Amino acid sequence: MTDLLLLHADGSTRTESLAEAPAFRRPTRPLTSRVAYAAAHVVPRIAGENVPGHPADIDWDATLAFRRHVWSWGLGVADAMDTAQRNMGLDAQATRDLIRRSAEAAREVGGDLVVGVNTDHVDEEHIPLERVIDAYVEQLEFTEEQGAGVVLMASRHLARAAQSAADYERVYDAVLSRATGPVVLHWLGEAFDPNLAGYFGSREVPAATDTVVAIIERHLEKVRGIKMSLLDADAEIAVRSRLPEGATLFTGDDFNYVGLIAGDGERHSDALLGAFAAVAPNASAAIAALDAGDTEAYTRILGPTEELSRQIFAAPTWFYKTGVAFLAWLNGHQPAFTMVGGLHSARSLPHLSEIVRLANAAGALERPELAAARWHSMLTVNGVHR
Secondary structure: OOEEEEEOOOOOEEEEEOOOOOOOOOOOOOOOOOOEEEEOOOOEOOOOOOOOOOOOOEOHHHHHHHHHHHHHOOOEEEEOOHHHOEOOOEOHHHHHHHHHHHHHHHHHHOOOEEEEEOOOOOOOOOOOHHHHHHHHHHHHHHHHHOOOEEEEOOOHHHHHHOOOHHHHHHHHHHHHHHOOOOEEEEEEOOOOOHHHOOHHHOOOHHHHHHHHHHHHHHOOOOEEEEEEEOOOHHHHHHHHHHOOOOOEEEEOOOOOHHHHHHOOOOOOOEEEEOHHHHOHHHHHHHHHHHHOOOHHHHHHHHHHHHHHHHHHOOOOHHHHHHHHHHHHHHOOOOOOOOOHHHHHHHOOHHHHHHHHHHHHHHOOOOOHHHHHHHHHHHHHHOOOOO
16 A cells, blocks of 8 residues: 655655545445535636636546536535636636536436536626626526526625625525525635625624525515525534525534534434535445434544645635546646646645545545655656655
């Protein structure tokens, strides 16, 4: 068995034994105890001009193959979300192409798909509320035409334009009235995007929760639930306890998802996580254990992935996409460690080395020998030798 060479921030190295491939098996029946979506990334074309400031040039075969990989493990795909580098390299035209192509692929395999709806195709930074509504509706209508489920993402335009909680209610009321099917709302914290500080009208979570709950209660027939990504387990549990019957809390807490998904015996969170794109087989096996009533196996399988996820999502949190793409490369799901917008340069070698160590410990290296070979080749290119 190969040893892994690991790099520390001071330049020193050490080796660690490479673990065996995890013995997870793809489910033969649908997962039932929890609904789980993995927020998938995009794979750039190797010969493309995927540098800062250029439009995304995507390897569609590899990008869609990754989605089929997620579906094959019984998970749903959440597409065109932050993990796909919206606002960080993925331009408006590429986003539309991604939604259309992913919807076609989902129909081919019978996969569960939801996609992000936002206002980010509008170039101006500051627009009035009426234009925010129009921008949301334009993307909403396009997405529904493709037959995909909707995640109504937090909008930077709305965060800039809104002066009060009432402004948020006005916009969401108008957009939800135009939706033809249930949508998932999205509450993204400023750790992921500082532009969204004070979303839903307040920096205080209880006050913002009042606004969220009021919106959901008025539109319960149109709202499937809400994805929370505040990285605050107590805040999520508090919101979860206030949701009206029929509305689901989808955890987006990549720091605390193990306990939130397990629940407290009365309520639990379902999942819509970028972390699950990095550990889809582990997530699938853990939920299958819950299906079988084996909470001990659930914790044993999924528990170690949480430390890995915390490293991937370490501050500055918005660069977590780099870790997701890095693991996809190590696991053979893309031909090179590259990202649109050149974002593969957003994390240091020691940071990536710690991802390798934790992925090895968590059973998240699907093909350990391949992962080790790719990692060692990357170290060699960067002048790190045994």
